[in-house]
Amino acid sequence: MTDLPTITWGLLERAVREAPPAAHIADDxxxxxxxxVRVGITGAPGVGRSTVAQALAGTQFEVVExxxxxxxxxxxxxxxxxxxxxxxxxxxxxxxxxxxxGRVDAVAAAARVAARHVQGDLGEQCQTAVAVAALPAVxxxxxxxxxxxxxxxxxxxxxxxxxxxxxxxxxxxxLPAKLGIFGVRVAVExxxxxxxxxxxxxxxxxxQDLLDAIGTHFLARSAVLRARAALLAITPALRGHxxxxxVERVLASAHEPRELRLLAAIDxxxxxxxxxxxxxxxxxxxxxxxxAARLAVSGDPFRAHLRWQxxxxxxxxxxxxxxxxxxxxxxxxxxxxxxxxx
Numbered sequence: 001m002t003d004l005p006t007i008t009w010g011l012l013e014r015a016v017r018e019a020p021p022a023a024h025i026a027d028d029x030x031x032x033x034x035x036x037v038r039v040g041i042t043g044a045p046g047v048g049r050s051t052v053a054q055a056l057a058g059t060q061f062e063v064v065e066x067x068x069x070x071x072x073x074x075x076x077x078x079x080x081x082x083x084x085x086x087x088x089x090x091x092x093x094x095x096x097x098x099x100x101x102g103r104v105d106a107v108a109a110a111a112r113v114a115a116r117h118v119q120g121d122l123g124e125q126c127q128t129a130v131a132v133a134a135l136p137a138v139x140x141x142x143x144x145x146x147x148x149x150x151x152x153x154x155x156x157x158x159x160x161x162x163x164x165x166x167x168x169x170x171x172x173x174x175l176p177a178k179l180g181i182f183g184v185r186v187a188v189e190x191x192x193x194x195x196x197x198x199x200x201x202x203x204x205x206x207x208q209d210l211l212d213a214i215g216t217h218f219l220a221r222s223a224v225l226r227a228r229a230a231l232l233a234i235t236p237a238l239r240g241h242x243x244x245x246x247v248e249r250v251l252a253s254a255h256e257p258r259e260l261r262l263l264a265a266i267d268x269x270x271x272x273x274x275x276x277x278x279x280x281x282x283x284x285x286x287x288x289x290x291x292a293a294r295l296a297v298s299g300d301p302f303r304a305h306l307r308w309q310x311x312x313x314x315x316x317x318x319x320x321x322x323x324x325x326x327x328x329x330x331x332x333x334x335x336x337x338x339x340x341x342x
Contacts, residue, residue, distance in 0.1 A: 005255050008227035009033065011247055015234055022237035029230035032069075037061040037222045039214060042084070043074030048094040048134060055134040055207045061219065069229035070218045072210070078117040082125040083233075088225050088259045089126040090213050096131035096206060097182030104185050107133050107206045118268045127217040127264040130208040136183030140201035143178070148197075152173050155183070155191045212301070217264065221285070224256040255330055259284045262327045271324045273311070283308075283331045291335055298332075305332035 012033075015026035032038070039061050041049045052074060053063045073084050076092040082091055093099065093114045100106025110131035114122075118129045143151075150171040154160055160170045164181050179187060183201060190200040202208065218225060231247050238244035263284050265271040273280050279297045283304065286295050291301075298304035309332075311317060311325035 004250070004256050005033070005223040005227040007250055008230055010192070011243070012230060012234070014243060015238065018240045019234075019238055019243050021241070022234045022243075025234050025237055026230075029233060032198040033223075033226055033230065037070070037219060037226070038064050038068045039218060040068030040071040041065050041074065042067055042071050043092075043094065044076075046075060049074055051134040051138055052092065052094060052132065052210075052226065055137045055205070056134075056211070059211065059214075063215070069226045070222075072214075078114055078122055078129060084125070086125050087127065087260050088218075088229065089120065090210075090217055091126040091129040092210065093129060093131040095133060095135075097133035097136075097180060100182075101130075102180070102182040104182075104183065104189055105205075106182050107131050107204060111206065111209065115268075119270055123265065123270050127260065128213050128268065130206060130210045130213050132210050133180070133182055134205060134207060135178075135180045136186060136201040137205035137207045139178035139183060140187070140198040145195065147175050147178065151184075151187050151191050151197065154188045161185050161188060186307070215258070216325045221256065221260060221289070224254075224260075228254065228257060233299070255327075255334070256285075258327050259331060262324055265324070271321065273321070275323070279304075280328050283328050283335075291338065294335060301335035303334055305329055305336055306314075308332055 009030070012026040012030050014020045016030070019026070039056075041053055041063065043049055049065055052072065053065060056063045070088045071084060072090050072092045073082055074092045076093075076095060077084070078091075078093055079101070082089065090335075093110055096110035097106040100109040103109070114129040114131050117123070118126075120339065122129055154171065157170070160166050161181075161184065164176060167176050167181065167184060176184060179201070186201060186204045187197050190197050228251070231251050235244065235247055235251075238247060262271065263281065263286050266273075266277055266280060280299045281287060283294050285294060289295065295301055295304070308325050308329035312322045312329060314322065317325065
């Protein structure tokens with residue numbers, strides 16, 4: 001298996017020295033490879049980019065509006081086309097509360113819709129899809145004493161929550177603007193239960209699910225994703241330069257992105273090896289990328305390679321399953337090559 005970050009570093013240094021048209025871009029990426037992970041937020045105007053950015057503030061990664069090495073692409077509906085790089089994209093079903101009609105279970109219902117779409121065409125365009133209603137998570141941290149009093153009043157007036165117009169007529173515009181109708185309904189239910197409102201709103205918003213997805217699909221393999229983004233960034237500037245062919249060869253042969261795509265397919269249920277799924281996850285690096293972590297289930301890498309290689313030719317599996325097994329077999333082959341032992 002190639003060490004894509006190390007190879008990329010060397011290519012970027014060569015680009016700085018040998019390819020003036022790409023030198024500035026390469027030098028910029030050399031600085032970024034060792035810095036904090038930057039997660040870009042993209043999507044159509046009005047879809048809630050700034051609100052999602054606020055909901056993710058204070059995390060271990062940097063959030064930027066616009067494209068970057070990895071990105072959250074916000075959509076209103078799960079059937080919207082996603083014209084981005086699949087391995088570095090998480091689709092966010094933003095304003096998911098609207099998809100669920102503003103009900104208390106709206107985000108949970110939208111999450112189930114997203115999961116179904118990831119099993120199909122949407123899953124071919126991204127690593128995963130997450131349903132989020134960011135406004136209540138952000139607004140919940142800004143509630144005032146007056147807001148708390150209004151929520152307490154609304155807890156005994158269920159009919160007021162039937163529409164936004166009734167709600168505004170009763171408590172004014174500030175609280176609905178801060179939380180949205182979904183957020184107000186959730187907050188009132190939390191008050192009735194005697195639960196903490198701000199943390200409860202974050203829980204119901206789907207923001208934690210988004211953070212978990214970012215951790216799994218971006219942060220765990222951030223070095224690989226940033227290295228790949230760097231090579232993609234310098235490719236246009238290298239057109240016609242001798243270094244271009246080498247960069248293209250590295251991008252074409254890099255195995256790590258194939259591992260990430262297969263892991264996403266297994267998690268979504270688009271690919272399954274039955275009771276071998278957990279072994280596949282380990283071998284592909286889902287539980288850690290060290291040889292020991294990859295081999296925690298399989299043991300001997302040579303025998304694991306033989307087992308997975310056999311699946312690539314098994315008539316009991318579809319062509320898609322055989323190709324998926326070949327990715328796992330390639331990971332095993334790399335472990336054999338480096339002399340990994342049980």
